[in-house]
Amino acid sequence: MAARNSDNSDGGTMITYEIMAPFITCVNNLIKAITNSTIKVRCVRAYQGFPEDKDDKSLECVFHDSKGTRIQATFPNNLVQNFGNILREGGIFCIKNFFVRPNTLRNKASNHQFRLLMNVKTEMVEVNDHRFLREMFDFKSFSEVSQYENVDDSSFFDVIGVITGPGRVISQSKYRLIEIEISDENHNKLFCTIWESNVDLYLDQLKKIEGTIPIVIIQFCKRNLFRGEIRISTHFQASKVVINADVKEVKDFRMRIREDSRFVQQVSVIQGGQRVGGEYDDLQLKSLEDLSCLEEGSCWVFGKIDSVECHYGEWYFLACKTCVKKVREVDNKFNCSGCTKTHTYAVKRFKFVVNVVDHTSNASLLLWDREGSQLLGRNVTDFLGNGGQVAPKNSIPSLIEEILVGQKVFFKLQLKNHIEYYRSYPFTVNKVCNISKVVDKYTPKDF
Numbered sequence: 001m002a003a004r005n006s007d008n009s010d011g012g013t014m015i016t017y018e019i020m021a022p023f024i025t026c027v028n029n030l031i032k033a034i035t036n037s038t039i040k041v042r043c044v045r046a047y048q049g050f051p052e053d054k055d056d057k058s059l060e061c062v063f064h065d066s067k068g069t070r071i072q073a074t075f076p077n078n079l080v081q082n083f084g085n086i087l088r089e090g091g092i093f094c095i096k097n098f099f100v101r102p103n104t105l106r107n108k109a110s111n112h113q114f115r116l117l118m119n120v121k122t123e124m125v126e127v128n129d130h131r132f133l134r135e136m137f138d139f140k141s142f143s144e145v146s147q148y149e150n151v152d153d154s155s156f157f158d159v160i161g162v163i164t165g166p167g168r169v170i171s172q173s174k175y176r177l178i179e180i181e182i183s184d185e186n187h188n189k190l191f192c193t194i195w196e197s198n199v200d201l202y203l204d205q206l207k208k209i210e211g212t213i214p215i216v217i218i219q220f221c222k223r224n225l226f227r228g229e230i231r232i233s234t235h236f237q238a239s240k241v242v243i244n245a246d247v248k249e250v251k252d253f254r255m256r257i258r259e260d261s262r263f264v265q266q267v268s269v270i271q272g273g274q275r276v277g278g279e280y281d282d283l284q285l286k287s288l289e290d291l292s293c294l295e296e297g298s299c300w301v302f303g304k305i306d307s308v309e310c311h312y313g314e315w316y317f318l319a320c321k322t323c324v325k326k327v328r329e330v331d332n333k334f335n336c337s338g339c340t341k342t343h344t345y346a347v348k349r350f351k352f353v354v355n356v357v358d359h360t361s362n363a364s365l366l367l368w369d370r371e372g373s374q375l376l377g378r379n380v381t382d383f384l385g386n387g388g389q390v391a392p393k394n395s396i397p398s399l400i401e402e403i404l405v406g407q408k409v410f411f412k413l414q415l416k417n418h419i420e421y422y423r424s425y426p427f428t429v430n431k432v433c434n435i436s437k438v439v440d441k442y443t444p445k446d447f
Contacts, residue, residue: 027069030100030114038096040127041065044136045109045220046087047237049074059084060238062109063093068135072109073098073116083124092132097121107235108155109220137219137249142188145223146230156220156238159190160253162263163214163243166206168435169199170374178202179370182216183263185256192218193233198241205243213263215250216243225323229430283410283442289360291415291427298414298430302444303356303363305407311353311366311426313394316380318346324369348380352396353426354404356411359444364426365411371432376403408443409434 025037041063049060059075073095075083087093099117103110137158145159165181178194180202194202206214219240221232234241244250257263286299318334320327325338327346334346350372354365373379383397391397412431433439 024094026067027063027065027071027112028067030071030116032100032102032114035099036097037100038094039063039065040092040094040129040132041071042092042132042134043087043089044070045238045240046089047220059087060109061087064133064135066133068133069112070110070138071112071114071116072103072105073118075118079118079120079122083118083122086124086126088126090134090136091126092129093124093126095122095124097123106154107222107238109238111155136247137217139249142184142186142190145190145232146188154222156222156235158217158219159192159221159232160184160215160217160249161190162257163206163216164189166214167194169203170370171377180216182218185253185260187262191229191231192221193231194241195234195236197237198234198239202241202243205241209244212244213254213257214243215253216241217245217247217250283438285410285442285444287360287444288356288358288363291361291363291413294415296415298412300410300412300433301363302358302408302410302442303354303365304358305354305404305409306357306362307355308396308401308404309353309355310394310396311351315350315352315396315400316348316393317351319349319369321345321347324349348384350376350380352400356409365413365429366426367429367432371429374432375407375409375434376400407434408439410439410442 023038024040027039027041030037030039042065044062044064046059046061049058057077057080059080061073061075062070063073064070075087095116095118097119099119100114101117103113103115105115137160139160140157142159142161145157159182161182161184163180164183167178167180169176169178176196176199178199180192180194181189182192183189217240218232218234219242220235220238222235223230223232225231283300286294286301288301288303290299291301317326318329319325320334320336320338320341321343322341323336323339324347325336327334327336327343329335329346332344334343336343349369351366351368352372354367356363356365367375369380383400384391410433411427411429412433413427414430415427
């Protein structure tokens with residue numbers, strides 16, 4: 001592959017490329033000692049790299065060769081202007097002259113042992129080849145994702161499924177998120193947290209698919225363990241969320257579920273940007289009195305918040321910024337026993353108890369950060385005071401009580417298999433719903 005300069009009508013220099021029948025190397029045959037190899041690959045995904053570094057404007061790409069083998073490539077800041085406008089997802093490229101480096105990235109978009117680092121000698125040109133393999137997605141099954149063994153939170157993968165719980169936006173001072181529920185063709189379910197810029201993209205697409213079964217692809221998501229449950233989430237710019245995309249994978253999935261009446265009932269109903277339905281369709285509630293005889297599992301209950309109290313003497317805790325487990329402060333450092341990491345700072349997260357009543361009984365429920373933030377509409381730091389005054393950790397701020405007491409809420413509880421536990425400890429809340437339309441619809445009539 002050779003570059004040739006020619007003058008254009010504007011007096012500038014235009015670069016064209018001539019492919020000189022290069023010897024194509026398969027991705028699995030690349031070696032670190034050779035820097036002038038030529039590969040022929042399809043671009044699967046391109047995104048701005050390493051969001052942890054605000055000064056890093058590099059471009060990360062994932063390619064696959066004619067055998068489907070994937071490899072990640074980095075175009076450093078100084079090369080983005082040259083190659084950024086050429087690269088496009090789905091395009092086929094011949095690339096020559098690059099470094100082959102060990103794949104030691106913290107967030108891996110490919111499981112290949114190597115990654116590619118482009119340099120000033122790199123040459124790249126897009127080519128046409130209708131016979132070249134096209135594998136834009138690397139789907140994992142829900143059963144594979146849900147396995148507890150060897151939870152890998154560093155590698156990206158793709159999932160496809162039907163949106164059965166569209167979620168609602170949770171906005172905080174520093175972030176926005178929406179948690180959705182998706183089901184595979186066998187009705188296995190996964191929760192997915194969509195973060196930041198992907199929230200608006202998701203909502204915009206959701207509005208446009210009224211009257212159809214919403215099939216979503218989460219490309220380049222990550223797996224994480226949250227309160228003993230495997231979930232997935234998007235990761236900065238790397239992830240991509242598409243609903244009812246015009247691709248073969250979605251068409252094939254739709255064909256496989258076309259006779260399933262349960263999915264037909266999931267046809268979207270968008271009302272003012274909020275889909276009413278999914279998990280809240282025909283909501284089956286248990287009374288607080290019922291909790292005394294239920295076995296292990298999960299259930300929804302209604303409760304009016306009567307009071308708020310600390311949990312073991314505190315209404316928030318210091319959490320690890322990586323795995324959100326509680327940390328221990330030692331010499332101004334924060335040690336986490338969950339991921340065994342030490343950090344210079346910790347994140348403040350909600351953890352408090354609400355006492356609720358319904359028409360049958362009362363119960364104590366433990367709320368963690370996600371549910372607390374949703375009901376309060378704020379994060380911990382919003383309640384810590386200003387002007388140098390810090391609210392005590394062992395006393396519920398009066399503003400929290402003002403906001404919560406009197407709220408009518410649906411709580412999704414996770415029950416253990418021995419009721420003796422709850423004589424001393426509160427029930428753990430996994431999810432809350434305070435959407436007024438849903439609450440008004442299902443609130444017990446005699447309450």
